[in-house]
Amino acid sequence: MHDIKALRADPAAFDAALARRGLPSAADAILGIDRAHRERKQGIEQRQQQRNALAKAIGESKRKGIPTEREEAEALRIRNEIGEFETEVQAHEQSLRALLATLPNRLDPDVPDGADESANVVLHVHGTPREFPFAPKQHFEIGEALGLMEFGTAAKLAGARFTVLKGALARLERALGQWMITLHTEEHGYTEATVPYLVNDATMYGTGQLPKFAEDLFRTTDGRWLIPTAEVPLTNFVAREILAEAALPLRLTALTPCFRSEAGSAGRDTRGMLRQHQFAKVELVSVTAPGESDAEHERMTRCAERVLTELGLTWRRVLLCAGDTGFGAARTYDLEVWLPGQQAWREISSCSNCRDFQARRMDARFRTAGAKGTEFVHTLNGSGVAVGRALIAVLETLQDESGSVTVPEVLRPWMGGITRISSATA
Known part of the structure; x- marks a missing residue:
């Protein structure tokens, strides 16, 4: 607002x-x-x-x-x-x-002009894309060959844009989510929350999903909405609240399923797991005083970057241009990971500073000690990161010619010591 x-x-x-x-x-x-x-x-x-x-x-x-x-x-x-x-x-x-x-947030002055992603600015690249002595496969080719990724079964159960994972791949997805949420709570200072997956109109309005993006959401017969991201319930923790300045910054995280209709994505990424109606994501949300939000934006993005580095992935930070920045954001960094099977960079995390835009919609304020008046807080959100896309990146980056996949070292404690996923360990 x-x-x-x-x-x-x-x-x-x-x-x-x-x-x-x-x-x-x-x-x-x-x-x-x-x-x-x-x-x-x-x-x-x-x-x-x-x-x-x-x-x-x-x-x-x-x-x-x-x-x-x-x-x-x-x-x-x-x-x-x-x-x-x-x-x-x-x-x-x-x-x-x-x-x-219906009107989007005002952009920060240093957000580059441009109509679409072609005007985004690459700020930093971490690592070098791995060179393969063979033609690397895409994630769905690897998963199907292992017999652990089934799109036909998912289509029978629910239709297009769903995936069934089994055995070691199901465990790998679970390991990714559990490891990420633990990293962010134990080392990055976020407080874990369990949140409703169904929310009301006011909650969707507060973070900017309603009224503009109703067609991108799933609605239940009783008028509630399935969350498209845990940003929605986590940010609304402070709706209609007046916080003490000493309580800021407030840092929250949650590992949840996310539900999106993908109404505007017809014909895009129809193969594999890249664009699904249901997927898991670790979300990071921060609530700060206005003067602290720039530093918090950098901090949040570094927390997400660490996930990618620890997994051994090649990634880059991108500053989104005016035409590619989301509705509620004043400034956004996308983290893109290199997918060898696709031979392309794909977004795996998006970290945004919304400044007071969401706070005005939610009426979320804070009061400085001794002050009579109140100010709107600043809100930030970021993926820390999308679990399904992390799984895709691990499969494609750490595959070998036989079709096996090396398990990243940080995930092995969560995998019962399994170091490699192959037909034999499936």
Whole structure:
């Protein structure tokens, strides 16, 4: 949500911010509703003063035995007018809120311009893509050859964009999630949470999924929504709260299934596990004071990067351009991992600073010790990381010519000491 006071102060800057995202001007429309809203509120206050003065005059006239029919008729007219104005004020508030809710966050000034991912900027590359003495396979070819990755069974059970993992691959996926959540809680200072996988409208609205992205979500028959990421419930922990500054930063993490309809992905990544309706992810969420969010963004991204480094993967950090930055983010780093089977970089984590955008939607604030007023917190979120995509990267990076896969050393304690997944260990 946007600060209407900032928009009033500089509507041209607001429209310029929208233009960076390829969106048309909206300041005039918003300010038109805002002016009508403020005029009606002022009109209500004026008429309330008139009503109060009339009530006093009517009371005095009655005590003196003077007829008050004319004054009472005027008071009724004013009361009716106040009711009409109040109805208009409510309509203006709803219109203003609805319009602002559809507009994305303002980008940080140093976010590069550009319409799509081709304008993203690579900031750092870790490692060198492995050279294979054979043609590396894609993850689904490896998994199917091992007999441990079944798309036909998943399609029979649920339809397209689902996967069944069995045996050692199911255990490897579980090991990845358990190792990541342990790393982030024991070494990176995040507090683990178990959260609902079903949430209400207000929770989805708070983090920006509603109303704009309803078609990308799954909704239940009782009106709840399946979470697309644990960012949604974790961030909303602070909704409608006033935190003490001493409680910040608040760092939360959760390992959950995530559910996405992939409505806009028809025909993309139809083979394999890259784009699924259901997948597991370790999510990182931070809530900070405004002056701390830049440093927290760097810290969070480094936490996600460590996961990839420990797994022995080749990865890079990318600063997203204006056209590729998500709706709620002011600035986003994507972490991309090299997939030898695809011969391509693919996103495996996205770490975003939302500044006060989500906090305004959630009404999440903090108070400095001794201060009378409150300020909106800043919220950040990142993948720490997507478990399925980490599994894909491990399979493709650590495969050998026989079709076996080496288990990363950090995962072996979680795998019962298994060092290699092959047909023999399946």
